[in-house]
Amino acid sequence: MSEDRSGSPDKESKPHKSWLERLGQALQGDLKDMDQLLEVLHEAHRNQVIDIDALAMIEGVLQVSDMQVRDIMIPRSQMTVIERDAEPQAILNTVIESAHSRFPAVGESKDDVIGVLLAKDLLPYFLEGEQPRLNIRDILRPAVVIPESKRLNVLLKEFRANRNHMAIVVDEYGGVAGLVTIEDVLEQIVGEIEDEHDFEEDTQILQHENHTATVKGITPIEDFNRHFGTDYSDEEFDTIGGLVINQLGHLPKRGEEIELAHLQFRVLRATNRQVHLLEVRQLDVPASEPNVGQTGSAGGN
Template sequence: MSEDRPTQSDENGRDQRGWFERISQAFSGEPRDRDGLVDMLREAQQRALLDADQLAMIEGALHVSEMQVRDIMIPRSQMVVVRRDAELRELLPPVIESGHSRFPVIGDNRDDVIGILIAKDLLRYFSEDAGKRINMRELMRPALFVPESKRLDVMLKEFRSSRNHLAVVVDEYGGVAGMVTIEDVLEQIVGEIDDEHDIDEDSYILSQREGASIVKALTPIEDFNEHFHTDFSDEEFDTIGGLVAHSFGHLPRRGEQVTVERYRFEVIRADNRRIHLLMVTNVPEEPEMEARDEGRARSARRE
């Protein structure tokens, strides 16, 4: 009578049982530190018990407790804000261009945050009483203020309990240091969250309307030239962002504009290290300039 030999499924079953036993030990004293737990999870991924995305999310959740709000906040200088005394026509451009849903409302300056404006609350002013003057004090919601040192896991709990999606970050002196959103925290766990205003990772140029396009700053100049039928040189700079930054003469902030040849470049997303997104608009030549050029051409032909 032949002996029963273990099958491949039996071996896999023992493999999984052994790993799950080790996981249970993780919550009863083994491993004794977080690095040991991460090593065990990576071993599980190598054994195909977890896929790469699941492992990344678990590691992200573990790291969130080690990070502080200051590590991910949007700096004060890059906050898109609205003023307390702004009229509707002044509010619409930043709301439309940024694509954000919430905006800090400021008084005299950026350190004077008095509330939060939710973009959808502006819809009432597009009804029959669209001519009614905006009362910002009635529109805005209370602002949530948090210190730079708050841990991200605690911040996430506070977002959930308070039902806020945005918090204003203050420094040790009480001044505004920046702001953080619930999406910023979640991205540390699940990775970058794209929305309808983000450009597909595989594309460089997103045309919005005739004469205006959103362009990634990392767009190669060769690709930019091909799309816009321009002839910018790529000898000194490889990307359109490099060319634009050089034209500014400094690292620009959001909202700054510069015109190069017949195109206006407006910075719509940037940080303290580089430009991310540009709004590119075709600037037609002024009629007087065209007439002057045409006159010169006629004179040259007569000569």
């Protein structure tokens, strides 16, 4: 009588390995450069070892180590600042209108950064509803200043170690070139993070006054054309973000601008993989002419 071997483990009874364990096995080979590593990652995705979200985040981590602050910083021209000698109500208005939580405080110019104002530090001065006696210098936090050549992985480590969320970026001559936040760095890894520019998920075009609109990069060109009365071709690209990237010839940085027909596009937010948000301004429009698309948006409300 043959011995019963049913108690011995078979293939199906082995514990299921996580995608990380299986990826680790794949990475034990002799990898000579980053291109080979990326190919292993893409092969792992094709074999369903990792999903597309995990692949994108791993790629983001790898790319962050090769990127510098200048690649993602908010340019000086787009910085929302608090003036040192501004009246308390003017400071409060700036905070409310911008919806930011941190602001560089400046003296005579944007090159004269004297500290960082946290919006929450204003609360005690406005709780009583009376005109507060506020000296902004008393509540400023020290400003962290970094060169625009600093690598993002180093900056992220410093942000975490020092519990800072914002840094002022200076150029080689010591002038302020812009600013960068911890959110800007994290977006390169995990993708888009909602902020003050965001609007409803099912809305793709948000029309403003003065003939400007905020447009998501994933807006189909067909919907964009319908809203703005344009005739951009969608034969080669499906989305307006793809069209802008093609016209620029590269993945744009925040603040880059381009004119197409009678529209000016400015990149509000982008990562090293995708354009997320655009500001679109109609050019050469008479002041008396109403805004295009005021009655609705391509994505619905």
